[in-house]
Amino acid sequence: MRIKNSVVVFGALLTALATAPAMAATFEVPRSFEIMYVDLESASQFGNDFKVDIDEGQHQIVVRFNKLLRSGGDTENFQSEPIVLDLQFEKNAYLTLKAPYISTKKQAESNAKDPQFTIYDDVNGQDVDYKKQNLATKSGLQNTRDYVTEIERLTAKNTLSNVSSGSSPVPAPILMTEDVALEMMQFWYNRSDEATRKDARIWIADDMYKPTVANIQLEMFQFWFKKADKEAKKSFQAWLVE
Template structure:
C-alpha cells in the first residue's frame, strides 16, 4: 500500500477512535505565507490557510512563503518549498508568524529560497523557540507532488527531538530507519516525541501489555498505538529498543 493510501486508511480509522482535542491555542501567519498542514492533516480541518486552532501541546505545522506581486498589468507568483515547524502550544496561547513586508521582486525571490520570519507569542510579544526543516526543491509540476509523503521521508531522515518537556539527557535519540519506504517506525517516533512524560509512560506500559487500559487519552497516544499496531516485528523491536535508550 502506498504511503498516501496508508494515510487515507489511517485517517478514517483514527477519526473513529478519538475526537480532536479541545481548542487551546491559535497559530496565525501573514498573507505572504500559507498554512499547509497541521500534524500531517490539511489545515482546512483546523481553520484556514492563515489561522488554525489547535490543542495544547506540541504540534507540527507546515507553512510556506506564498506571495503574489503585481508588476504593470501582470501578476507573478512566488512560492517557497514547504517549511516544517515543530511548536509547543500552552493553554490559551496565540502564536503568530511574523515576516517582513514584501513589495519588490528582489525581496520575493530572496524569500522563495530562504523565507525570513520569526514566531511571536502574541500575548507577551516575545519570540518563541521552535524547530524547522525545509523540504528540498524539486523540478517539474509542483501540483503533482505528494507533500505528505515527502514530509514523512524528511522526518525519517532528519527526525526532530523538539520537546520542551524533556532535557537533552532524557529526550529519546533518533530512531533507526529500516528503509525509506517503511513508515511505521518513524511515525511511532514522531508521535512519541510529541508526547508528555505521562503519555510516554502509558505507551511503554501498553507495549508490554496490550490489554492494559491507559489512564490518559490524547492524539499522541492514539497515534503511537495505531502505528505500533501497523509495524512489523523488526520495527516494533527497534522502537522498543529506542524508547529505553
C-alpha cells in the first residue's frame, strides 16, 4: 500500500511539473535599481522588483535607479525617471544589468541625465544589445503619474518617428488619433507581410487560433490588440475594410 501511494504521489508531481508554465529566461537588476514593469504589467506578476522570469522572445522592461543616498549630512531616497528597455531574450538566457556604483545624490543626478549601464548574459558571458528610452522629467508628486500611459505614448511616438525616417514604404495610412493602441495596431499591421496580415485577421476573429507565422510584427500587433479597449478594436476592424 505504501508503494502504491508513493507511485500515485510521484505521478501527480510529474503531471504538475508537465503542466506548469516553463519560463525560459531571467532578467535581474542590482539592489540599487528596481524593475517597474514587464510588457507594461507590474513586475510583481513575473517575480519581484529585482528579478523576473519570463518567456523567450522580445520584451519591454522598465527599470529605474532607486536608492538611499547621502546629501550633505542627511540621507534621502533618490529615484531616477523610468528607463524603458527593449530586449530580445533567448531561451535559458540570464541577463543582468551592470551599473556603476553610486553613493551620493550628486553622482545620481549626473548619471540620471544619461544612465550608464550594460546588460550582460551570464550564460554565454557576453554583453547584449538593447534599445533604451528615458521618460521625461516631470515636476510635482511622482506617485500621481500614470507611468503606463506615459510609456505607451513614448513607445508609440518613437516607433512612428523611426518608421517615417526609414526607407520602407508604408502601404496604408495611419490615422493619427489620441488612441495609442489603435495607432500601434495600424502601424504593426502595415509593417507585416501578407501571410502575417492574414494570420492577424483570423486571430482577431478567433482568439483560440494558432498563427502559422512567428515574427515581431505579429507579436507586437497582438500585444497592442490586447491592450486596446472595445472602441479601439472596433475602429481598427472598420479601418481594415476601408
